[in-house]
Amino acid sequence: MSILQYDFMVRALLAALFTGLAAPAVGTYLVQRRLALMGDGIGHIAVTGVGLGLLTGQSPVLTAVIVTVLGATLIEVIRERGRTSGDVALALLFYGGIAGGVLVIGLAGGSAQTLQSYLFGSITTVSVTDVWTVIALAAGVVFLALGLAPQLFAVCQDEDYAKVAGLPVRFYNLLTSVLAAVTVTVAMRTVGLLLVSALMVVPVATAQQLTKGFKATILAAMGLGALASLGGVVTSFYVDVAPGATIVLLALAGFAAAWPVGSLLRHRRHAGAPFEVDPGLPHLSVPEDHRHTHGVDCGHVAVRHGDHVDYVHDGHRHAHHGDHYDEH
Amino acid sequence: MTTAIAVRDGNIALGGRPVVRGVDLSVRRGEVVALLGSNGSGKTTLVRGLMGLVPWSSGDVQLLGTPQRRFNEWHRLGYVPQEGSANSGIPATVLEVVSSGRLSRRRLLLPLRRRDRVAVRAALRAVELEDQQHDAVSQLSGGQQQRVLIARALAGEPDLLVLDEPNAGVDRHNQVGLAATLRPMVESGATVLLVLHEMGPLAELIDRVVVLRHGRVTYDGIPPTDDSLDEFHSHHHSHRQRDRTPLGGGPL
Numbered sequence: 001m002s003i004l005q006y007d008f009m010v011r012a013l014l015a016a017l018f019t020g021l022a023a024p025a026v027g028t029y030l031v032q033r034r035l036a037l038m039g040d041g042i043g044h045i046a047v048t049g050v051g052l053g054l055l056t057g058q059s060p061v062l063t064a065v066i067v068t069v070l071g072a073t074l075i076e077v078i079r080e081r082g083r084t085s086g087d088v089a090l091a092l093l094f095y096g097g098i099a100g101g102v103l104v105i106g107l108a109g110g111s112a113q114t115l116q117s118y119l120f121g122s123i124t125t126v127s128v129t130d131v132w133t134v135i136a137l138a139a140g141v142v143f144l145a146l147g148l149a150p151q152l153f154a155v156c157q158d159e160d161y162a163k164v165a166g167l168p169v170r171f172y173n174l175l176t177s178v179l180a181a182v183t184v185t186v187a188m189r190t191v192g193l194l195l196v197s198a199l200m201v202v203p204v205a206t207a208q209q210l211t212k213g214f215k216a217t218i219l220a221a222m223g224l225g226a227l228a229s230l231g232g233v234v235t236s237f238y239v240d241v242a243p244g245a246t247i248v249l250l251a252l253a254g255f256a257a258a259w260p261v262g263s264l265l266r267h268r269r270h271a272g273a274p275f276e277v278d279p280g281l282p283h284l285s286v287p288e289d290h291r292h293t294h295g296v297d298c299g300h301v302a303v304r305h306g307d308h309v310d311y312v313h314d315g316h317r318h319a320h321h322g323d324h325y326d327e328h
Numbered sequence: 329m330t331t332a333i334a335v336r337d338g339n340i341a342l343g344g345r346p347v348v349r350g351v352d353l354s355v356r357r358g359e360v361v362a363l364l365g366s367n368g369s370g371k372t373t374l375v376r377g378l379m380g381l382v383p384w385s386s387g388d389v390q391l392l393g394t395p396q397r398r399f400n401e402w403h404r405l406g407y408v409p410q411e412g413s414a415n416s417g418i419p420a421t422v423l424e425v426v427s428s429g430r431l432s433r434r435r436l437l438l439p440l441r442r443r444d445r446v447a448v449r450a451a452l453r454a455v456e457l458e459d460q461q462h463d464a465v466s467q468l469s470g471g472q473q474q475r476v477l478i479a480r481a482l483a484g485e486p487d488l489l490v491l492d493e494p495n496a497g498v499d500r501h502n503q504v505g506l507a508a509t510l511r512p513m514v515e516s517g518a519t520v521l522l523v524l525h526e527m528g529p530l531a532e533l534i535d536r537v538v539v540l541r542h543g544r545v546t547y548d549g550i551p552p553t554d555d556s557l558d559e560f561h562s563h564h565h566s567h568r569q570r571d572r573t574p575l576g577g578g579p580l
Contacts, residue, residue, distance in 0.1 A: 032418040147437045154428040157416050160409055161480070164379045165432040166402025204418070212464040213421035273467055274460075278501045 003237050011131045012123045012233050016247070018138035019183075019190040019199065020229030024207075024221035025145035026183045027200030029176050032156040032214075038075065038177075039197035042184045044094040045071035046193050047101025049185075050118045055108035060118070061133060061185060068181035071097065076177045080170070121192030121244035123233060130189060137186045141179050146218070152176060153214055190229065191244040199225060202251040209255075209262025224254055275317065275328070277306040284327040286318060294318060294325070331390065332357050332488050332519035333378060338387030340370075340377045347373045349543040351387075357487075360510075360520045360533050362551070365540035371523045372410055374540065375492050378521075379407050392488060402432040406486030408477050410493050410523075422468070422476050423461040426451055429483030451483035454509050471502040478509065489513065492523045495530070504529045527551065 003009050023039075030038050049067030053060030071093060078089045105115050117125070126134070145152070155162045155172040163169050180200070187196040207220035232247030294300055294311040301312040310317040310328050317328040333355040340348035348370045355361050365371045376382045378389070380396060389396040392404055406429075429451065430444040440448075452458045455475040460468065465476055474494060481489060489510075495503050507529045514520060514533055527534060531551060539547035 028418060032416050034417045036417075150428065150431060150434065151436075153420070153424070154431050156418075157420065157425070157428065158409070160376075160379075160381055161407060161428070162431070163381060164402065164405055164407040165428075165484070166400065167431060208419050212419050212462065212467075214418055214424050217418050269464075269467055273463075276469060276471065276501075278499070280501060 003234065008124055008126075009233070009237060011126050011128065012243070013230060014131050015123055015126050015134045015190050016229035016233045016243075017226055018135050019187045020226035020247075021222045022138035022141040022145075022183050023187055023196065023199040024203040024225035025142050025218060026176070026179045027204045028214075028218040028221055029145070029152055029156050030180060031201060031204045031208075032153075033176070035079075036201045037197060039180055039184055039200040041075065041090055041094040041097075042068050042072055042181050043188075043193040043196045044101075045097035046181075046184055046188060047098045047115075047118070048096075048104060049101075050115075050188070050193075051101040051104030051108060051110070054110050054114065055104050061130075061188070064185045064188060065182060068184055069178050072177035072181040073174060076174050080173070117192075118188055119192050119194050120242060121188070121190050121195070123190045123243045124236075126189050134186050134189065137182055141183055141186070142222075144175070144179060148172070148175070149215070149218070191247050195244050195248045198248040198251060199229070202248070202255055203228065206251070206255040206258045209258040210265065224251070228254060271301050271312075272303055274304040275306075275310055281328075285321065286316070286325045286327050290318070290325045294320065330357050331355065332359070332392055333521065334388075334390040335378070336388040338374075338377065338389055339385045340373055340382055341385045342373065342382065346385075347543050348377060351540075351543070351545055353538060353545065353548075355519060355521055357519055358514075358517045359535050360514055361522070361536045361538060362527055362530070362534045363521065363523045363538050363540065364525075364527075368542075369540040370543035371540050372492055373543075375490055375521070375523055379405070379490060403484060404487040405432075406481035406484050406489040408481045408489075408491040408494055410496070419464045419466060421462050422452070422457055422465055422479075423448070425465055425476050426457075426461075426479045426483050429480035432484060447485055448483045451479040454482055454512075455479040456505065471498045474498055475502070475505075475509075478506070482509075482513070486518065488519045488521070490521045490523075493525065494522065495524060495526075495528055500529070506530065507533055 027039065030036055046064045046068045049064030050060040052067060053063035056063070074093060075090060102115065151167055152172055152175070154165065155167060155169050156176070159169055183200065184193065184196050187199060191199050203221040203224035204217065206224050207217045211217045211220055228251040229247050231250045233243050235241065235246050235250070236243035292298070294313070298311070302309045303312060305317070305319065305328060308319055310319050318325040319328045331354055333353060335351055335353040338348060338351040338353070339346060351374060363371050363374065373382060377384055378391065380399070391399045392401060394401070427440065427444070427448050430440065430447060434440060434444055449458070452461055455478055457472065457475055457479060460472070465473060468476065474497070478491070478494060481491075494506055498506070510520060510533060522530065522534070524530065534551050536549065537547065537551045538545055
């Protein structure tokens, strides 16, 4: 394949693959905790980190990691302490982050171009060191997100229960935030800070249209994330479009395709969910003459009800009983 | 030590307001105790205090013979929280939620062991949800979701099981089912503390009743008969119910 002849494309594909795997892995926990926009907030804070890096001559990735981890910790503390004013406090932090970043980058003499490469990514210009950093950080994030899945799942699902199970809940909450911060920094070069949240959330939203379980959701989301990332980079190679934006639009296209299917699945699952058994209900046969015989393909929805099947017939539940039908 | 729960002069304040006031509570090993009281009587707060979810402002609290501050045998505790919080932003199967009941017993970064899987299967069978184990919890009815949370607590094979309003929003048929689920546990010697609005079909399992009113214990003794039960919920007949059995006096 001609695309692999270019070293910069190989680097871009590797960076995209690892970002695509790591972002939805962490994003699943954020969505589970109903903090889907947290990635976006951390992305805003990372701008200040990048600015500080440019100002001090340090690696922007390094300073961004430090600043976002601090920011994520602060968000976690605010979330834990003040439940009511939480979102306002977060907003202050987010916009402080992006305004501070723009200011500091200006002070450092950085151009709009520099800022833009972090805001929207510049995956085709990543260096060999960049790629190794991305791979190492993303692999670490994926390892922890999957390895500690039972614990993180329980903490995100039911914090009180996790506490009674003896889990260090605060530690795991903090870990989720730190993983999110590291992921944002990793994705800074691929999709950019303004779009990173999309890669964390959209594949998860797509996956859960079709899945019933947590494990299936996180794995499918990682697959979809990787697919969108690789697809975005490849597309941008053949068509002259921005890779970061293409990745996000591909991920959104995936959601648009999955949503109607998920909607249909949910409807069918809901209609077909077994009725509860209550032996105490009195016998009640269908009062009117019932000429129609219910069967496998009579067109009425068949729902499991204990040891038999009820047919949903004009809003009634009909069950076969001897020579007549019962109202269940 | 033969006490599973021992509270002496326990006080809990929420946001500065005293909610649990001067409570003495003692539950022996193997006993089944129902905590009754109207809304806002402090039942749930008392239980959350016992589970370490809200701090005690004062008092002496022991769980399974250990002062609560130093308690760390989490695998011996089973807790069924009040509201079906089995729903979250991400779908989860019945099996996944019930498996998290083994968390205090499993090792980090390693898969479930055989023993864990056996316990999870037994818990699913106990609440009759074996056939639905691969279904999404969000697709289940309220009563079934409640059973998922009970199975999660049972999966941990606890010595002390605490259930907060397990019958809230559950029909009579499922209440009978819950009694049947708990009976083998009780027979094998587990201690059970139930927060209840009314005893219903669980009455036959219950050894002792503790009634809370405005954060204080107003009755502690044998379960009332059906006739006198109404008075436990009335706000006017509290005087003759103050015949508390002596606590801490003599061997329990």
